[in-house]
Amino acid sequence: AxxxxxxxxxxxxxIVESAKSVLEVxxxxxxxxxxYTSCLIGxxxxxxxxxxxxxxxxxxxxQSDAILLGAVGGPKWDDPNAKTRPEAGLLRIRxxxxxxxxxxxxxxFDQLADASPLRPDIIKGTDxxxxxxxxxxxxxxxxxxxxxxxxxxxxxxxxxxxxEVERIVRLAAKAAQGRDNRLTSVDKANVLEPSxxxxxxxxxxxxxxxxxxxxxxxxxxxxxxxLINRPADFDVVVTGNMFGDILTDEASMLPGSLxxxxxxxxxxxxxxxxxxxxxxxxxxxGKGIANPLATILASAMLLRHSLDLNEEAAxxxxxxxxxLADGLRTADIARGGDSVSTEVMGxxxx
Amino acid sequence: AxxxxxxxxxxxxxIVESAKSVLEVxxxxxxxxxxYTSCLIGxxxxxxxxxxxxxxxxxxxxQSDAILLGAVGGPKWDDPNAKTRPEAGLLRIRxxxxxxxxxxxxxxFDQLADASPLRPDIIKGTDxxxxxxxxxxxxxxxxxxxxxxxxxxxxxxxxxxxxEVERIVRLAAKAAQGRDNRLTSVDKANVLEPSxxxxxxxxxxxxxxxxxxxxxxxxxxxxxxxLINRPADFDVVVTGNMFGDILTDEASMLPGSLxxxxxxxxxxxxxxxxxxxxxxxxxxxGKGIANPLATILASAMLLRHSLDLNEEAAxxxxxxxxxLADGLRTADIARGGDSVSTEVMGxxxx
Ligand SMILES: CC(C)[C@H](C(=O)O)[C@@H](O)C(=O)O
Ligand SMILES: CC(C)[C@H](C(=O)O)[C@@H](O)C(=O)O
Numbered sequence: 001a002x003x004x005x006x007x008x009x010x011x012x013x014x015i016v017e018s019a020k021s022v023l024e025v026x027x028x029x030x031x032x033x034x035x036y037t038s039c040l041i042g043x044x045x046x047x048x049x050x051x052x053x054x055x056x057x058x059x060x061x062x063q064s065d066a067i068l069l070g071a072v073g074g075p076k077w078d079d080p081n082a083k084t085r086p087e088a089g090l091l092r093i094r095x096x097x098x099x100x101x102x103x104x105x106x107x108x109f110d111q112l113a114d115a116s117p118l119r120p121d122i123i124k125g126t127d128x129x130x131x132x133x134x135x136x137x138x139x140x141x142x143x144x145x146x147x148x149x150x151x152x153x154x155x156x157x158x159x160x161x162x163x164e165v166e167r168i169v170r171l172a173a174k175a176a177q178g179r180d181n182r183l184t185s186v187d188k189a190n191v192l193e194p195s196x197x198x199x200x201x202x203x204x205x206x207x208x209x210x211x212x213x214x215x216x217x218x219x220x221x222x223x224x225x226x227l228i229n230r231p232a233d234f235d236v237v238v239t240g241n242m243f244g245d246i247l248t249d250e251a252s253m254l255p256g257s258l259x260x261x262x263x264x265x266x267x268x269x270x271x272x273x274x275x276x277x278x279x280x281x282x283x284x285x286g287k288g289i290a291n292p293l294a295t296i297l298a299s300a301m302l303l304r305h306s307l308d309l310n311e312e313a314a315x316x317x318x319x320x321x322x323x324l325a326d327g328l329r330t331a332d333i334a335r336g337g338d339s340v341s342t343e344v345m346g347x348x349x350x
Numbered sequence: 351a352x353x354x355x356x357x358x359x360x361x362x363x364x365i366v367e368s369a370k371s372v373l374e375v376x377x378x379x380x381x382x383x384x385x386y387t388s389c390l391i392g393x394x395x396x397x398x399x400x401x402x403x404x405x406x407x408x409x410x411x412x413q414s415d416a417i418l419l420g421a422v423g424g425p426k427w428d429d430p431n432a433k434t435r436p437e438a439g440l441l442r443i444r445x446x447x448x449x450x451x452x453x454x455x456x457x458x459f460d461q462l463a464d465a466s467p468l469r470p471d472i473i474k475g476t477d478x479x480x481x482x483x484x485x486x487x488x489x490x491x492x493x494x495x496x497x498x499x500x501x502x503x504x505x506x507x508x509x510x511x512x513x514e515v516e517r518i519v520r521l522a523a524k525a526a527q528g529r530d531n532r533l534t535s536v537d538k539a540n541v542l543e544p545s546x547x548x549x550x551x552x553x554x555x556x557x558x559x560x561x562x563x564x565x566x567x568x569x570x571x572x573x574x575x576x577l578i579n580r581p582a583d584f585d586v587v588v589t590g591n592m593f594g595d596i597l598t599d600e601a602s603m604l605p606g607s608l609x610x611x612x613x614x615x616x617x618x619x620x621x622x623x624x625x626x627x628x629x630x631x632x633x634x635x636g637k638g639i640a641n642p643l644a645t646i647l648a649s650a651m652l653l654r655h656s657l658d659l660n661e662e663a664a665x666x667x668x669x670x671x672x673x674l675a676d677g678l679r680t681a682d683i684a685r686g687g688d689s690v691s692t693e694v695m696g697x698x699x700x
Contacts (some may be wrong), residue, residue, distance in 0.1 A: 080539070080549065085539045117579045122467045138488075140510060143543035146509075153511035153546035157490060160498075161503035188592075189430070190437045193493035197504035199430065224600035225608075228578065229467045242538075246596055250574035258575075 002035050004064040004271075006057070008042040009077075009086060010280025011290035012070025018346030019299045021067060022319075025350040026303065026312050032282030036066070041093065042072025042086035042280075046317065051206035057095050060062040066306035067273040068299055071280035094134050098267035100164070101171050102132040102244065103301075104277060106231075106251045106261065111324035112333060115256030116226070125232040126254060131172035132244025134265055136164045137194070139241045154307035160194040160240065165201040167268070172238035173210040182214040182235035186223045186243055194233055196295050198240065222248070252277050259291030259332045264305055272306045274298040289339070291330035292346045293320055316349070351426055351657050352385050354621075356407070358392040359427075359436060360630025361692075362420025368642035368696030369418060369649040372669075373674050375594060375700040376653065376662050384640040391443065392422025392436035392630075402439030416656035417623040418649055420637030444484050448617035450514070451521050452482040452594065453651075454627065456581075456601045456611065461674040462683060465606030468578070475582040476604055477531065483595025484615055486514045487544070489591045502554040510544040512591065515551040517618070522588035523560040532564040532585035536573045551588035559639070570597070577601050590621035602627050609682040612648035614655055622656045624648040639678035640690070642696045643670055660687035668700070 005020060007013035009040055018035065027034050031106050039057040046052050050070070072086040086281040093099075106128045108116070116123040134278065141157035169185065185202045187195035199217060206215045218226065220243045228248065231254055239247060252261050261277040276294030297320060304313035330347050331339040340348075355370060357363040370386065377384045389407040396402050402422070410419050414657060422436040443449075456478045458466070466473040489508035519535065526533040535552045537545035549567060556565045568576065570593045576583065577597065581604055589597060601610050611627040626644030634640055654663035678698050681689040690698075 079547065081441040085540060091541070117469055117472045118467055119469060135678045139506065139541055141507075145547070147541065148509070148511040151511045151513050152547070153509055155491065155507050155509040156543045157491075158497070159503055159505040162500045163501050185502045188595075190435060191441070191489055193495065193504040196430065196503070197495070203395050221595045221599040223602045224574070224596045228600065228603040229606075243596075245538075245571045246574045246593075249571040250578065253575045253578040256579075312414060318695040 001032065001065040002063065004061050005036055005038045006041045006067060006069040007038065008070040008072040008280065009044055009074045010071055010285040011284060012042075012072070012280055014285075014288065014290050014342050015276065015292045015295040016068060016070040018342055019295040021346055022296050022316060022350050023299050026316065030309070030312050032309070041069070041089045043074055043077040045089060046077060046084060046086065049223055052084055052086050053092045056113065058093070058258060061097060064271045066271050066293070069275035069303060070295065071276065071278065073280050074282040078144065079080070089244045091139065093273065094265060095140065097273065098135065099133045099265035100133060101151045101168055101266045102130075102134040103264045103266065104130040104132065104248045104252070106130065106259070107192050109260060109324060111321070112255065112257045112260070114145055115335065116254060117256055118231070118254060122229065123231060123254060124218050125315045128231065128234045128261060129175055129236045130244065130248045130253060131168055131175070131236065131238040132248055133164065133240050135169045136160055137241035158192065158194050158242070160198055162197065162201050165198050167203045169238055170209065171207045171266070172236050173206060173213050176213050176236040177210070180235040181212065183236055184237045185215070185217050186220050186239035186247065187217065187238060188220045188243070189218060203236070223247055224250060226235055227254065235327055241273070247273065248277070259330065260293050260297065262294050262301050264298070264301045266305060272302065274302040288341045288343060290329050291332045292342050293330075294344070296320060296349055319324050319349045351382065351415040352413065352416045353387070354411050355386050355388045356391040356417060357388065358420040358422040358630065359394055359424045360421055360632045360635040362422070362630055364638065364640050365626065365642045365645040366690050368692055371696055372646050372666060372700050373377065373649050376666060380662050382659070387409045391426040391439045392421070395422055395436060395439060396427060396436065402436050402440045404433055408443070411443065411447060411621060412467050414621045415650045416621050418645070418652060419623055419625035420645065421626065421628065423630050424632040429600040441489065441625065444615060445490065447614035447620055447623065448485065449623055450483060450485045451518055451616045452480075452484040452556045453614045453616065454480040454482065454598045454602070454611070455603065456480065456603050456604060459607065459610060459671070460673060461671070462581065462605065462610070465683060465685065466604060466640040467606055467632070467645040468604060470579070472579065473581060473604060478584045478601060479525055479586045480594065480598045480601065481588040482516055482598055483514065483518045483590050485494075486510055487591035497661070508542065508592070510548055511656065512547065512551050515548050516555055519555045519588055520559065522586050523556060523563050524587040526563050529561070530585040534584055534587045535565070535567050536570050536587060536589035537567065537596065538570045538593070542571060552588070571697060573597055574600060577604065598627075607683050608644075609680065611641050612651050613643050613653045614648070616655060622652065624652040638691045638693060639681050640692050641682045642692050642698075643680075645697055646670060646696070669699045
């Protein structure tokens with residue numbers, strides 16, 4: 001298989017390197033051959049080409065079977081007056097490859113149970129799979145500046161069409177069938193017109209195509225509450241781009257170990273993009289202490305969703321469980337105890 | 351002073367009644383005279399007049415010194431095909447009275463410390479004052495339906511103008527000066543055009559008018575995380591309408607006692623509107639067991655912000671502390687222990 005690596009900025013190169021060694025061991029052990037092409041994205045791409053997503057990168061990704069991304073961004077490219085930003089590369093690759101579904105599993109690792117900021121009785125049993133719509137909504141709506149009563153103003157439009165809602169709801173509902181058979185759709189239908197279209201469309205898809213799946217609807221503000229006081233009640237959750245951005249980040253705090261959480265962005269056919277949830281952590285970049293496990297778990301998702309290598313994916317995931325059970329911790333999950341380097345952690349998994 | 355009461359739906363009438371008795375005792379004890387006018391809003395207003403905000407209500411509010419609201423909404427009015435909804439009344443009264451600033455204090459009550467879903471070491475010392483912009487943003491942007499590639503679509507526009515940002519940032523910065531002198535502005539400037547205008551404008555106001563206030567900026571997704579793993583780090587937080595809706599509801603879970611949290615919506619001059627954060631709780635309506643303390647604390651905010659009666663406000667607040675210290679609990683904060691009725695709790699405060 002043909003894999004594109006997009007190390008990006010900050011700790012990106014270190015953690016992608018670590019995940020690549022794990023993929024290499026998988027290839028050897030299970031008799032596969034993976035080709036790797038490294039391409040530029042984000043801040044480093046701006047520095048070298050002026051463009052956060054050079055055409056070469058897009059071309060290579062299009063021809064690949066799957067993509068593994070580190071992280072993009074950092075203070076160096078944060079100037080509000082800059083012509084472009086690292087994040088623009090991320091938004092454009094999602095759109096160019098049609099990656100309309102962002103999957104984020106939020107799960108407690110038993111070995112890290114005491115890391116959660118929530119009381120143990122509340123977090124216990126939490127296992128949510130989020131589906132965030134990723135190529136629509138206000139992120140890609142028309143924007144610009146204007147005048148309101150003679151004063152400068154700026155706008156950006158939240159837009160959803162029926163097929164955009166249908167396809168993400170279908171994916172989420174199918175995933176629910178393979179889990180606990182429950183789906184929650186999150187919107188703000190009491191205020192927003194596109195949320196009303198979302199709610200109507202989702203209800204129709206569920207009634208017509210998934211009558212067996214237990215389905216309910218929650219307002220985004222209420223969902224922000226429920227995630228804190230009863231996170232264990234949810235199975236699969238589907239929502240729009242902006243709400244998904246906020247809610248999945250909120251949810252990512254629940255296990256108390258951001259450095260453990262992967263995500264996958266999928267389209268219709270075509271390559272998927274896999275990455276850790278966490279950012280580029282410029283403060284610890286180059287120190288060799290970043291936690292590679294989220295990226296390693298992202299590569300397990302890659303094996304499963306893009307290469308259909310389920311056994312291999314499961315092997316990686318249980319290797320991660322084992323190193324945790326053995327007591328190995330990078331600094332971010334060590335809670336002040338002994339910690340190991342990115343390299344040692346990566347080697348331990350292989 | 352001339353007060354308008356808007357009991358609304360569900361438990362609204364019970365908790366407003368309870369807060370009114372407290373105001374009556376304050377009036378008697380401190381030698382004031384309060385006149386009350388009760389008006390319709392929300393579902394009950396739809397039932398009786400077809401309009402969730404009848405013109406009589408608007409007129410009475412305009413002529414008043416302050417407004418105390420219970421809650422609106424309930425399953426009875428949730429039909430997605432209904433011509434109007436209870437919430438429309440709430441949105442319209444905010445706009446009609448120019449209530450552009452929603453203040454939400456999030457504070458632990460020492461007596462209820464073990465109610466928080468967060469670990470005690472994380473929640474300790476949390477004391478945040480949110481300023482949510484309330485009459486702009488996507489809530490009031492242009493909306494409608496259209497076609498995208500021949501498919502039905504719907505849109506709604508997020509818009510902010512410079513003066514809208516200036517006035518809410520000023521209010522929030524002034525409040526910070528009376529507290530710990532720190533202000534955090536929350537936006538999504540890496541993606542949204544109106545957030546970039548928000549960030550630029552806020553930075554200018556802070557530099558020009560509040561150079562003494564410690565000021566920083568956080569992205570909305572990051573803020574959703576910080577509220578869970580380091581809530582005690584924030585003092586005053588200012589943000590737009592939609593982000594404020596989500597973040598203040600998230601934050602309202604932190605103390606673990608939603609039934610204790612009041613809010614105030616203020617404009618430029620004119621009457622302010624005071625209400626509990628919680629909803630109309632239709633499941634317990636009419637049972638006489640709702641917690642009236644949030645509404646009573648809202649009436650304390652009313653005394654302070656609209657009537658300038660600081661001593662009276664403080665008296666109400668310490669009376670609430672005392673009943674908690676005495677061990678009185680309504681069912682929602684009793685954690686399975688003994689509980690008292692709305693009426694007993696209200697009487698105990700007076
Ligand atoms: C970097 C930013 C544009 C991006 C987003 O908001 O989508 C990030 O927060 C994410 O969730 O992947
Ligand atoms: C009822 C609804 C329209 C309202 C809002 O979203 O503003 C509510 O959630 C609130 O926060 O007061």
